[in-house]
Structure formats: structure tokens, C-alpha cells
Amino acid sequence: MNRCRMVFSGSGGQGVITAAIILAEAAVLYEDLMAVQSQSYGPEARGGATRTDVIIWDSEIHFPKANEPNVLVCLTQEAYNKFYAIIRPGGLLITDIRYVKIERKVDARQIELPMYQKVMEKIGKPIVFNICMLGVVVGLTQVIKSESILKALKDRIPPSFLEINTQALELGVAMGQEPRL
Amino acid sequence: MNRCRMVFSGSGGQGVITAAIILAEAAVLYEDLMAVQSQSYGPEARGGATRTDVIIWDSEIHFPKANEPNVLVCLTQEAYNKFYAIIRPGGLLITDIRYVKIERKVDARQIELPMYQKVMEKIGKPIVFNICMLGVVVGLTQVIKSESILKALKDRIPPSFLEINTQALELGVAMGQEPRL
Numbered sequence: 001m002n003r004c005r006m007v008f009s010g011s012g013g014q015g016v017i018t019a020a021i022i023l024a025e026a027a028v029l030y031e032d033l034m035a036v037q038s039q040s041y042g043p044e045a046r047g048g049a050t051r052t053d054v055i056i057w058d059s060e061i062h063f064p065k066a067n068e069p070n071v072l073v074c075l076t077q078e079a080y081n082k083f084y085a086i087i088r089p090g091g092l093l094i095t096d097i098r099y100v101k102i103e104r105k106v107d108a109r110q111i112e113l114p115m116y117q118k119v120m121e122k123i124g125k126p127i128v129f130n131i132c133m134l135g136v137v138v139g140l141t142q143v144i145k146s147e148s149i150l151k152a153l154k155d156r157i158p159p160s161f162l163e164i165n166t167q168a169l170e171l172g173v174a175m176g177q178e179p180r181l
Numbered sequence: 182m183n184r185c186r187m188v189f190s191g192s193g194g195q196g197v198i199t200a201a202i203i204l205a206e207a208a209v210l211y212e213d214l215m216a217v218q219s220q221s222y223g224p225e226a227r228g229g230a231t232r233t234d235v236i237i238w239d240s241e242i243h244f245p246k247a248n249e250p251n252v253l254v255c256l257t258q259e260a261y262n263k264f265y266a267i268i269r270p271g272g273l274l275i276t277d278i279r280y281v282k283i284e285r286k287v288d289a290r291q292i293e294l295p296m297y298q299k300v301m302e303k304i305g306k307p308i309v310f311n312i313c314m315l316g317v318v319v320g321l322t323q324v325i326k327s328e329s330i331l332k333a334l335k336d337r338i339p340p341s342f343l344e345i346n347t348q349a350l351e352l353g354v355a356m357g358q359e360p361r362l
Binding site for chain 1: 193198205206208209215216217218219220221222223242336337350
């Protein structure tokens, strides 16, 4: 899948914007794709749910917002309540079990994962929760290679943080690729 | 001026994207305005100049990219060479004296400032160069209040970094507000 409209949502401190920027940079710098990454803030932004859009495409992109995303990630209940309905029919809705209780039925594949819990168990640093989420997205969709994410991470973060970021990415990829019924 | 289309450009490590996000958040959270902030990456992104767009508006925004920005900031020669021509006639073109040699004539107010040099002299930490730049933009345009930027900074950065960020912001605002011929 080399064309993907994605929305990552959560609360301010969860790093969804950073994750989106890293994904967009990785796609462009290491996979010869195009990407647009944006935040749109209106009155609803004051409510507390952060939303960031990433579009990855194999040709020029003329639409900056991922209306009806193929992939929607919700990392808080508030983000889920606000955004669940925008998922494209047949799309992929990813939530974190710790933060989101699935209450609505949507015409999408709903995947609940213990991302936060696994990050805390295996790495113990909540700061890489967003990178684990990115691993899950890449593991599930194969929109780009996880190696490209790793290269983009290397460009951006200090060497001392690379190890835990790599672990978080691999943890996420493994969760995303786990066989499901 | 409560309506402004801005483009910040520079190299990857200069923090222009972070500055743009902070500005957009400040406008929305503390001034009741709307904002869109985006990065668009195409083949040209591989060249090395980072570009980020911020639009601040007093009503809903239907255009995500700041084509013909009112305010264009260029923090590297490469960014200047690539983007100088997109400035809106009558707009404001801000460059850093250390990094950019002005070589072209544009129909805009050109303001060259020693932002990097002042940051190093007064604070000694290059990491807050982007916040000084943000201060300059706010000081020159009054698009939002610098107090709103400060509030947004407080939301995002650890208390131990707040002092140097506040200094950098104030330094920038003072440079932006200096009388000019």
C-alpha cells in the first residue's frame, strides 16, 4: 500500500504530531514517496484532542487533509469519541486498550492493542509510546518499511535515545504483524 | 493583523517546524483564532531545505498551504534561494545575517537580522534560535501576543528549559520591535 490517508489522534503529550512528522519524513527521504503532514486547529482543538493528518502518496498530493482516512489511530477516549466516525468504510481503526473503550460500531476493521502496557513492560519509558504506535501502523499497513522509519529517527534524535526508540518501533511492528482472527 | 499566511524555512535541525507548531497552538489556545500548520514534502524536500506553513485566521481556513505568504522567514541560504520568490508583493521577508546573503530583489520589505549571533551572545544556546525567530515574527507583525507564545511554550517544554526559551522569545520580540529606517 503506497497510498494512505492517516489520522493520528490523542492528547497533547502523547507525541502524535512528532510521530506523524517522522512518518512523513521517512516516506519522502527514504522511499521516494510524497507526503503532506498537517495540524488543523479550530475551536474543537480547545477541547483537548490533538489531531494530525498524514497523507503518503506515490504522486503529487493536492489534498492536505485526510478526510475519511484509511487509517485512524485514537490514543485517548476523547480522541476516539471525537474522531471515530471519520474512518473510511473498510478502513483500519487502531486504539490503545488502556486509554480507549470501544463503544461504537463502525464499518472498519477495529484493532485494540495494549501498546502503552507493552511499552511500559518491555521498555519502561512512556516517552516512546508514540514510536511504538508508529511501529504498529507500519506493521499493519506496510505503507512504508520500518527501516525507513528507523533512518528518519536517526536523523532526528540524539544517539543516547536511539536504543529505546528502536526497541519501541520493533515492539510496535511485532504487535502490528501478529496474526489475528 | 489577525490574518497571516507564513512560511518558515531553513535546515532540518533549526527547529522551524517546532516553531510553527508552537505559533499555531498559541493562536488557537490563547487567542481564539484558527490555525493550520503543515509540512509538504515532495522531491524538493530531499534537497535539504525544510519548509513549514502556518496560516492564522479569524475564521475557518479552507486553504492549507501558504501560497504567497505575507511573511517568509529564511534561515539558510538554500532556503532563501529556493523560496524567496514566493513572498507576496508587499510582504515581509526575514532572514538571518549569519546564514543568508540577500542576492535578489523582491517586492517586499526585506529585514536582515543577527538572530543567531544575538542568541549566542546573550544566551549561548543555539537550540533556542527558533524561539528567537518566533519572537521576531511576533514583534514585527503582532499577529498574536508574545504572552500567548509563552503560554504555549509552558505547555510543551520542561520547566528547566523555560528560562532560556523565555529569554530567546523576549530577545526576538525586542529585535522585531526595534525602530527601522
